[in-house]
Amino acid sequence: MIDPKLFRTDPDKVKWAVQAKGVEVDVDAIVALEEARRDCLYQVEQRRARKKEISKQIGAAIGQARKEGRDLTPEQAQAGFQHEQDALDTEIADLEAQLAEAEAAFEQRLLYVPNLPADDTPPGLTEAENVEMLAWREPGRFLFEPKPHWELGVDLGIIDFEAAVRMSGSQFVLTKGLGALMERALIAFMLDLHTRHHGYLEINPPFMTLDKCLIGSGQLPKFEEDLYRLREGPYLIPTAEVPLTSLHLGEIIDADRLPLCYTAYTPCFRSEAGSAGKETRGMIRVHQFHKVELMKFCKPEDERAELMKLVDDAEAVLKALNLPFRRMRLCAGEMSFSAAEAYDLEVWMPGMGKYVEISSCSRFTDYQARRLNTRYREGQGDKPRFVSTMNGSGLACGRTFAAILENYQQEDGSVIIPEALRPHMGGASHILPG
RNA sequence: GGAGAGAUGACCGAGUGGUCGAAGGUGCGCGCCUGGAGAGCGCGUAUGGUCGCAAGGCCAUCGCGGGUUCGAAUCCCGCUCUCUCCGCCA
Incomplete structure (x- = not known):
C-alpha cells in the first residue's frame, strides 16, 4: 500500500496517480475516513490515559498503605473513582466501536489504491x-x-x-x-x-x-x-x-x-x-x-x-x-x-x-x-x-x-x-x- | 490424525494480578581507562500510532483474537505456529 500519510499531506498526488493508472478510487472519501479515524483515536486515547492514571493511583495507594502497615482494601481504594470509571468505560466502548469501523473502512479502501507511478512514467492507458x-x-x-x-x-x-x-x-x-x-x-x-x-x-x-x-x-x-x-x-x-x-x-x-x-x-x-x-x-x-x-x-x-x-x-x-x-x-x-x-x-x-x-x-x-x-x-x-x-x-x-x-x-x-x-x-x- | 510441552525485546532468559515496556545477561553504540589491544568501569540501546516547531507527552504492542478485572506478560476461552512422542504417508 502507499503511505497512509499521503492522504493527509498530499491527496492531490494520490489523485494524480489513481488517474494515471486508470483506476477508479474515491480519494476524497478516503481522506475523510482518515480524518474520522484520527479524530476517534484522539478521543479514545484521552479517555484511556485517564483510566490508566486512576488505576495507577489505586495501585499506588494500596502499596503506600501496605508500606505503612495500614489496612486498605482494593474496594476502599477504588471507592471515590467508581463513578468516573463507569462513565469512562461507557464512552470508551462507544468510541472504540466507531474507531474500529473507521479504521476497517480506511484500510479496506487503502488496499484498492494502486502504487504511485514514477514521475517520469510515460502517460497513457494502453x-x-x-x-x-x-x-x-x-x-x-x-x-x-x-x-x-x-x-x-x-x-x-x-x-x-x-x-x-x-x-x-x-x-x-x-x-x-x-x-x-x-x-x-x-x-x-x-x-x-x-x-x-x-x-x-x-x-x-x-x-x-x-x-x-x-x-x-x-x-x-x-x-x-x-x-x-x-x-x-x-x-x-x-x-x-x-x-x-x-x-x-x-x-x-x-x-x-x-x-x-x-x-x-x-x-x-x-x-x-x-x-x-x-x-x-x-x-x-x-x-x-x-x-x-x-x-x-x-x-x-x-x-x-x-x-x-x-x-x-x-x-x-x-x-x-x-x-x-x-x-x-x-x-x-x-x-x-x-x-x-x-x-x-x-x-x-x-x-x-x-x-x-x-x-x-x-x-x-x-x-x-x-x-x-x-x-x-x-x-x-x-x-x-x-x-x-x-x-x-x-x-x-x-x-x-x-x-x-x-x-x-x-x-x-x-x-x-x-x-x-x-x-x-x-x-x-x-x-x-x- | 492423537497425546503432551512451549511461544516474552537483535539474541538468551526472569517475571503467576498493581507505577512492568518489561529484571539480569549477551550483542551493539558512546565515553573513561591504555603506548596500543584486551579486560574493566560508566552511560545508552524495541516498534507502531498520535499530538507538538522542538524538548517531550499520550496510546497500543510480552504468538494472534476474545473475555474476567478498577488494573493482565501474569487468570479464563478460542486460534495459529514450534518442539517431543504415537499413527499414517511420497
Whole structure:
C-alpha cells in the first residue's frame, strides 16, 4: 500500500496517480475516513490515559498503605473513582466501536489504491503508449513461410494440446520427448545463468501460498478472480513473485545484507478469467506455465539502478539464446497495480509475425514492503525503513520455448537447438520431425 | 490424525494480578581507562500510532483474537505456529 500519510499531506498526488493508472478510487472519501479515524483515536486515547492514571493511583495507594502497615482494601481504594470509571468505560466502548469501523473502512479502501507511478512514467492507458527503449537483433528473414509454434510443435511431436485439453480442459498444454527435455533444460539454463553469473540465490519455494502473501504482493484483494484457490485454504501461486516477495515477511534486515537477490523456478497457475477466446492458440496463454523469476530487496536509493540491472539480467537470457527482442517502457496505465516503473521484454515470434511479452520487470518502491512489513536498518540505533522490492521474469519458460521453435525453425520443419541449451540436453543439436 | 510441552525485546532468559515496556545477561553504540589491544568501569540501546516547531507527552504492542478485572506478560476461552512422542504417508 502507499503511505497512509499521503492522504493527509498530499491527496492531490494520490489523485494524480489513481488517474494515471486508470483506476477508479474515491480519494476524497478516503481522506475523510482518515480524518474520522484520527479524530476517534484522539478521543479514545484521552479517555484511556485517564483510566490508566486512576488505576495507577489505586495501585499506588494500596502499596503506600501496605508500606505503612495500614489496612486498605482494593474496594476502599477504588471507592471515590467508581463513578468516573463507569462513565469512562461507557464512552470508551462507544468510541472504540466507531474507531474500529473507521479504521476497517480506511484500510479496506487503502488496499484498492494502486502504487504511485514514477514521475517520469510515460502517460497513457494502453499498449500503444508504451515506449520502445531498445531493440536487439533484427527479426530474422526467412526464405520460407515460418510456421507458428503450435504447428511446429505438434508436427514435431513435442507438444500435445489435445492430450492436455482432454485431461485438464482448455488452455492447458503438455510437452513430450525432446520438448519436455527442452523445457527442463530451459529452467536449468536460466537458473544456472542467474545464480552463477548474476549473483542471485536460488530458492525453491512452496507452490501454494496464504492470502496474506497475495495481499502483500498486491494480487489480493483486487484480483481474486485471476487466482486458483484450494478448497477453503491457500491459493496456488500465480507467480513466484508471491513467495519470493514474502520471503522476509515481518523482518528487519541489516542494511549490509542488501541488496538481496533471489531467483526461483516455479510453475504459475492463473485462471485467466476474462481472456477466453483471446490469443488462446498455442502455449502463449495457458492456465499453468513454468517461469524463472528474479526478485530483489534493496534500499530505496538503489532501487532504480537495481531494476535496470535486473532487466539486463533477464535480457541476458534472450541474448544467450539469440532471440530477437525489444525492451518496452510501460506507460502508467499498463503497469501492474503495485508497480512504480516497469519494463516489458517482448520476443519476436516469426511464426506469429509479432512481438510477444516474455518478461515483465517492475519495481514497487515500498508498496509491497509496507503490506508485508519488510524493513531494513541502516545502522545500530537507526530507525527501520521499508525496503524496496522489484521483480521480473527471467524468463517465462513456455513462451521462451515457443520463441525458440519459431526462431530456430528450418525449412524442413526441424528445429535447431540453441547452443546454450545443448549441454543441458545431452548434447542434442536438432529436433527432427517424425 | 492423537497425546503432551512451549511461544516474552537483535539474541538468551526472569517475571503467576498493581507505577512492568518489561529484571539480569549477551550483542551493539558512546565515553573513561591504555603506548596500543584486551579486560574493566560508566552511560545508552524495541516498534507502531498520535499530538507538538522542538524538548517531550499520550496510546497500543510480552504468538494472534476474545473475555474476567478498577488494573493482565501474569487468570479464563478460542486460534495459529514450534518442539517431543504415537499413527499414517511420497
